[in-house]
Each structure stands twice: as structure tokens, then as C-alpha cells.
Amino acid sequence: MKSQPSSSIEDYVKVIYSFTEWQDKPITSSQLAARLGVANSSVSEMVRKLKDQGLVDHRPYGAVRLTPEGERLALTMVRRHRLLETFLVQELGYSWDEVHDEAEQLEHAVSDTFVERLAEKLGHPERDPHGDPIPSPNGRVEHPPALPLGSLDPGHEGLITRISDDDPEMLRYLAREHIVLDTTIHVVRRKPFGGPLVIRIGAGSTAHEFDVPDTIASSLWVHTEAPHEGCTLEQV
Structure with missing residues (x-):
């Protein structure tokens, strides 16, 4: 055995x-x-x-x-981790910047039966609170068609579909600025001399512009209908 x-x-x-x-x-x-x-x-x-x-x-x-x-084992752990993060946010009221460390502790303690019952309880979600895909029980992963924000040219618009959870402080900052999953953004321009990317958030009378430094732009992934020429998906 x-x-x-x-x-x-x-x-x-x-x-x-x-x-x-x-x-x-x-x-x-x-x-x-x-x-x-x-x-x-x-x-x-x-x-x-x-x-x-x-x-x-x-x-x-x-x-x-x-x-x-090794990948099969990794996907098993990723599934556990992301389902636990989703449970902590949806059912226990955790904020998205708090769940990573909690899930790290819990993922080693729960059984496969618990994980599958948790998935059923949550309605078999396809993504975690940060937009990362949750692998299926058999290890299938469906990555969203998205590109890093920093790779998009001015004029592109779309929905934020993934936000890296590497930095909890950045997640808290983005939440304060109302930049979360499924936020509509429009790439306005790049400020000169290596300045930040300027995006417009929302639409209509509530729309406002926001400066995005490269450290944040590299952590935001956007689903856009018109990726610019020469820009390809890193992961399908």
C-alpha cells in the first residue's frame, strides 16, 4: 500500500x-x-x-x-486549497486577503471525502476568490481566456478575471479601490517616461481613472475580446 x-x-x-x-x-x-x-x-x-x-x-x-x-498530486492539492479558500469567503465571511494562509493549514488535514462534499456544498465552483481555476476531481483545469493587464494596448477593454493572491496587502489595496473580479476596465494610456498604465474603471457616471504601476498590472489578468497583435496567451 x-x-x-x-x-x-x-x-x-x-x-x-x-x-x-x-x-x-x-x-x-x-x-x-x-x-x-x-x-x-x-x-x-x-x-x-x-x-x-x-x-x-x-x-x-x-x-x-x-x-x-507529480502534477496529479499537485492538482489534488490545488483543488483542496482553492475549494477551501472559496468556502472561507462564501460561508465563513473571510476577506480574500485572509484566506491563503488558513487554506494552507487546512488543506493537509481534510480528507478526499470532505473535499468532495465541500465542492457539492459550494455548488461545484469553477474558480476561487482570486479567479484561479479550481481543478476538477479528475485533474482537468479550465483556464480563463485572459491576458496580463500590462500586455494590453490603449483602447482595449474587458473584465478582470484573475488577480494574483501573492501579496495580501495588494489585495486589500485593490479592494479599497473597488478593483475586484469581474470589474470592467478600459485601458486608457501609458504615462510617459516609464510611468504607470492608466485604466478607466466602471462605466457611465461612476467611471473613474486609476493609475496602475507595473507591480499591480502584472498581477491582474483581463478577458478582452480584442487582444493586440503579437500578444499570446501564456496558458490555455
Whole structure:
């Protein structure tokens, strides 16, 4: 009988998957250490363990990539995490900047039966509070047709469909500015000399302009009907 993966292993494969979910570049050992808040030596030891268990492919000084088995485990953990985040927001009144750390703790403790009953209770949601897709029980992931805000030219408009949850302070700031999922935005212009992107939020008499620095623009993904020439989806 195959033993249950440790919580550390579950964390590692989930972080590896999440790093590459919205862009094509694989994660390195040093990036993995930074994201997990551990020493490089600890990462090297765990990556060797993951490789021995058939969960990652890795060569010395190279990137770390999940094997099909590693991706299956990662998607199981991602499903748990995002369903728990959704439950905490919808049923327990948490704000979207509070749920990540809570879900990190809970995802290792709940059973598969609990997760599926939770999904049923929530009505089988397709995305979490930040717009990230929730994998199906069999590991299928439907990413929304969206592009990073910073890649859009002036004149484009659409709906915000995903907001990175890496920075809770940024989420609180965006909420105060009423920039949330499904907000309608219009790209107005880029201020000169490397200035911020200017967007118009909302429509009609309530519309207002907002300056978006690159650090925020790279965290917002927009569904737009007219992506500009040469801009492609990072993930389908």
C-alpha cells in the first residue's frame, strides 16, 4: 500500500505547479526556496527526495519540473486549497486577503471525502476568490481566456478575471479601490517616461481613472475580446 505523501511534499509540488500555471518558465531551486521560505540546502535535499519518488525531473543547476505523477498530486492539492479558500469567503465571511494562509493549514488535514462534499456544498465552483481555476476531481483545469493587464494596448477593454493572491496587502489595496473580479476596465494610456498604465474603471457616471504601476498590472489578468497583435496567451 502506497503511503500518504507528507505535508512538505504536498507543499513542494503545489508551489512548483503554481509557479508555472500562468507562465511558461519553470521554477529553479533558488526560486523554490524563496517561495517556501527555506534554505537552499533544504530545497536541494527535498528535490532529490521528490525525484527519487518520481514526482519531479531535475538535473544539477537546472529547473525543477513536475512529472505526470507529480502534477496529479499537485492538482489534488490545488483543488483542496482553492475549494477551501472559496468556502472561507462564501460561508465563513473571510476577506480574500485572509484566506491563503488558513487554506494552507487546512488543506493537509481534510480528507478526499470532505473535499468532495465541500465542492457539492459550494455548488461545484469553477474558480476561487482570486479567479484561479479550481481543478476538477479528475485533474482537468479550465483556464480563463485572459491576458496580463500590462500586455494590453490603449483602447482595449474587458473584465478582470484573475488577480494574483501573492501579496495580501495588494489585495486589500485593490479592494479599497473597488478593483475586484469581474470589474470592467478600459485601458486608457501609458504615462510617459516609464510611468504607470492608466485604466478607466466602471462605466457611465461612476467611471473613474486609476493609475496602475507595473507591480499591480502584472498581477491582474483581463478577458478582452480584442487582444493586440503579437500578444499570446501564456496558458490555455
